[in-house]
Amino acid sequence: MAETDSGASESVVEKDAGGSDKLVAILIAVTTLVGATLTWRSSVAGDASGDADYAGLRSVVAAEEVKARSAVTAFEHYAAFTAFDRQDELARLMEKEGSGDAAETKVRAKANRGLFEAKFATREGEYGVTREMSAAWSDAAREKDLNPEPRFAEADKLSDKSLGLIAAVTLVAVALVFFTLVEALGAGFLRLNIGLGVACLVAGSALGFYYEFLAR
Amino acid sequence: MSERPDAFTSRIAVSIAVVSVLIAGAAYLQADAASRDDRANRDSKRYSTEALGRNIVGDARTNFDYYTAYTAWSEMDRLADFAESQGDARGKSRYTTMRDRLSRLSPMLAPPYLNAETGEVDSNRWDAERYVEDVAILAEKFAAASAVKDAWDNKANTYIVHLTLLAAALALLGLSTTVPGASTRAIISATGGLLSTIAVAWAVVTVATKVPDLRDQKGAIEAYAKGAGFMHQEKWQEAAKEFDKAVQASADYGRAYQQRGEANFNLGKRTEAASDYLKALGLGERSGASMGMLAWIYYEMGRFDEAITMNQAALDVTPDELWVRFDLGLAQLAAGKKDEASATFKAATDLAARVVADAKAAGQEAPSMVWYGLDSSVESLIGLAEAVAGDAETPPPAKIVNGKAAAELATRVAGEISGLAVSLEYFGKPAQGSPTAVIENVRFAPLDEAGKAGEEAEEFDENVHNVALRFDFKGMKDGSHVVFKIYQDSQETVEWRLVQLWSQGVEGGFEAALAAEGGDFTPGDYKIVGFVDGHYVMSGTFSIAAPQ
Numbered sequence: 077m078a079e080t081d082s083g084a085s086e087s088v089v090e091k092d093a094g095g096s097d098k099l100v101a102i103l104i105a106v107t108t109l110v111g112a113t114l115t116w117r118s119s120v121a122g123d124a125s126g127d128a129d130y131a132g133l134r135s136v137v138a139a140e141e142v143k144a145r146s147a148v149t150a151f152e153h154y155a156a157f158t159a160f161d162r163q164d165e166l167a168r169l170m171e172k173e174g175s176g177d178a179a180e181t182k183v184r185a186k187a188n189r190g191l192f193e194a195k196f197a198t199r200e201g202e203y204g205v206t207r208e209m210s211a212a213w214s215d216a217a218r219e220k221d222l223n224p225e226p227r228f229a230e231a232d233k234l235s236d237k238s239l240g241l242i243a244a245v246t247l248v249a250v251a252l253v254f255f256t257l258v259e260a261l262g263a264g265f266l267r268l269n270i271g272l273g274v275a276c277l278v279a280g281s282a283l284g285f286y287y288e289f290l291a292r
Numbered sequence: 293m294s295e296r297p298d299a300f301t302s303r304i305a306v307s308i309a310v311v312s313v314l315i316a317g318a319a320y321l322q323a324d325a326a327s328r329d330d331r332a333n334r335d336s337k338r339y340s341t342e343a344l345g346r347n348i349v350g351d352a353r354t355n356f357d358y359y360t361a362y363t364a365w366s367e368m369d370r371l372a373d374f375a376e377s378q379g380d381a382r383g384k385s386r387y388t389t390m391r392d393r394l395s396r397l398s399p400m401l402a403p404p405y406l407n408a409e410t411g412e413v414d415s416n417r418w419d420a421e422r423y424v425e426d427v428a429i430l431a432e433k434f435a436a437a438s439a440v441k442d443a444w445d446n447k448a449n450t451y452i453v454h455l456t457l458l459a460a461a462l463a464l465l466g467l468s469t470t471v472p473g474a475s476t477r478a479i480i481s482a483t484g485g486l487l488s489t490i491a492v493a494w495a496v497v498t499v500a501t502k503v504p505d506l507r508d509q510k511g512a513i514e515a516y517a518k519g520a521g522f523m524h525q526e527k528w529q530e531a532a533k534e535f536d537k538a539v540q541a542s543a544d545y546g547r548a549y550q551q552r553g554e555a556n557f558n559l560g561k562r563t564e565a566a567s568d569y570l571k572a573l574g575l576g577e578r579s580g581a582s583m584g585m586l587a588w589i590y591y592e593m594g595r596f597d598e599a600i601t602m603n604q605a606a607l608d609v610t611p612d613e614l615w616v617r618f619d620l621g622l623a624q625l626a627a628g629k630k631d632e633a634s635a636t637f638k639a640a641t642d643l644a645a646r647v648v649a650d651a652k653a654a655g656q657e658a659p660s661m662v663w664y665g666l667d668s669s670v671e672s673l674i675g676l677a678e679a680v681a682g683d684a685e686t687p688p689p690a691k692i693v694n695g696k697a698a699a700e701l702a703t704r705v706a707g708e709i710s711g712l713a714v715s716l717e718y719f720g721k722p723a724q725g726s727p728t729a730v731i732e733n734v735r736f737a738p739l740d741e742a743g744k745a746g747e748e749a750e751e752f753d754e755n756v757h758n759v760a761l762r763f764d765f766k767g768m769k770d771g772s773h774v775v776f777k778i779y780q781d782s783q784e785t786v787e788w789r790l791v792q793l794w795s796q797g798v799e800g801g802f803e804a805a806l807a808a809e810g811g812d813f814t815p816g817d818y819k820i821v822g823f824v825d826g827h828y829v830m831s832g833t834f835s836i837a838a839p840q
Contacts, residue, residue: 140345253309260305
């Protein structure tokens with residue numbers, strides 16, 4: 077009987093061991109799949125972050141180009157307006173005095189008339205150089221993205237997401253270690269290793285879920 | 293749990309597990325460092341682009357303010373004065389009205405930028421306040437972000453080395469379970485353990501290494517930018533104070549020390565300037581210009597050996613910097629190393645000739661550094677000769693070794709270099725052969741408005757606006773290319789330069805008015821230097837006194 081009992085007991089242990097082997101194998105497979113998924117999502121987020129960064133830098137270049145071009149053009153127009161206004165006002169004063177040079181001065185003024193945007197000139201003899209630059213900015217903004225901030229904010233968010241997902245992968249990797257230790261440390265630590273492994277797997281998965289779906 | 297592994301295998305399994313965790317951790321650190329590297333890189337690109345844009349916009353604005361608004365205002369102001377001087381009251385009123393109307397064009401045409409008494413504007417202050425400080429802030433942020441980027445890039449790359457070591461350790465630990473023989477297994481597993489330990493220790497050091505960011509040092513960049521603004525206005529004292537604030541905010545701010553060195557140098561504080569430049573060099577600001585500047589300060593202090601060493605260090609960084617090469621020769625000459633100095637001057641003039649020839653071959657203008665290098669070296673060599681003669685304070689005459697010989701060589705080399713500058717400018721290559729022309733007895737005579745010459749002298753009163761150059765010559769050839777350069781207070785005015793093909797025979801006396809009819813010379817010290825076919829042949833000086 078004793079032999080029979082002993083054989084039955086070994087059989088139970090083997091059966092239990094066979095069950096935990098299967099469980100550990102399944103957990104390792106699940107952990108590997110979760111880790112691979114998190115790594116993939118991290119890579120996608122990192123790639124998107126790089127794209128957003130690039131788009132932001134393109135906006136910076138475009139914005140500076142528009143500012144530089146519009147400033148150069150607007151101040152050229154302002155210079156032409158100044159020449160016009162000076163000659164025009166001088167001609168007016170000369171006319172008032174009855175000076176013979178008034179007509180010639182008037183011609184000089186007219187020579188500059190077509191060299192600036194009349195819509196930005198005022199009757200008071202002022203020129204809206206800032207308005208001209210703003211108009212150029214508005215025109216360009218219809219064709220190009222001139223505001224880099226949203227792009228950079230998006231890039232930062234995606235970069236944080238990518239990093240958070242890598243942290244999740246690290247936790248999942250630790251889970252894998254505990255499942256591996258089940259084999260190495262034997263039955264004595266079976267439950268502890270499986271428990272810690274599952275805890276890490278759950279924590280890693282939760283962290284991954286948070287960064288993938290919830291983090292703002 | 294069908295088979296219980298042996299103790300060795302268990303230990304290795306645990307080790308592999310631990311190394312795996314370490315790899316995961318190192319991977320996280322690497323990703324974090326790479327992410328910070330990317331952000332700093334993006335910031336640096338953004339700052340540099342914005343600085344460029346800000347500069348262009350600022351230039352466009354300033355060009356309008358100065359060349360359009362102020363020029364127009366000034367024209368009306370002068371016309372009003374002229375009308376008044378002619379007794380034209382209506383004209384004065386008209387132009388004054390116009391001038392006042394133009395004042396609204398730009399804030400530059402009002403105090404504190406416009407001096408109503410003199411009618412002059414402080415355009416440097418205008419530039420500084422309008423955009424120089426802003427551009428300096430962006431440029432400093434660019435430099436700071438670039439430094440942060442480099443630091444994180446370095447960290448990220450170091451973590452990759454750690455990952456590689458850990459991967460190798462992992463492979464060795466795995467291998468140790470498959471090889472036969474206990475001792476072999478022990479050696480392989482111990483090597484794996486050692487690699488892991490090294491990687492972990494190294495990673496700890498890397499994590500603990502801080503990445504300083506100048507942008508986080510409150511007030512440092514802002515003070516630096518204000519200092520840059522004062523430097524632009526040549527307000528050295530105010531600039532030095534701002535750089536003081538910058539280095540107080542960030543003790544490792546190399547560029548602030550460098551700039552304070554320049555401010556102190558301009559204030560004549562050579563000891564402080566040298567100390568600042570040394571500090572900047574120690575903090576990594578090892579540009580050829582900085583080292584060349586420090587070498588020059590040492591030279592002016594009479595510390596010739598240190599000047600030589602520093603010039604050589606500068607040339608290691610920027611071997612084609614002509615002015616540094618000439619300064620090296622100058623320091624060698626002052627230190628009594630005549631042969632070395634001659635060799636250095638020869639190498640420098642060869643370099644200048646090569647740069648000009650290369651530019652010509654490429655169909656381009658020679659870079660301005662050639663002319664700057666040649667002109668400044670002539671000035672420095674003459675300065676050395678003057679110091680030996682007791683006519684200049686720097687370098688200290690007592691420290692010049694074998695002063696008489698040094699002065700002779702300096703004068704001769706100065707003539708050769710000034711001749712080289714002319715021959716390179718007009719012919720694109722050094723002059724050939726030796727000069728045959730001899731010019732002697734150089735004199736000057738004042739010319740009145742009708743072109744009538746007065747009594748020869750070297751000093752003239754304030755009413756003299758034109759001067760005749762006279763000299764005796766022999767050995768001249770008709771058709772030779774003759775150039776007379778005219779310097780006022782050490783600065784050449786190129787529009788005054790006299791250039792002609794010689795047609796006055798071999799021997800005789802020469803006379804020519806130096807300025808155009810009527811003359812436009814103003815008070816100052818004048819120097820005339822003559823060249824024939826690219827050879828230096830004469831020089832002479834006169835001065836026009838300032839009004840009492």
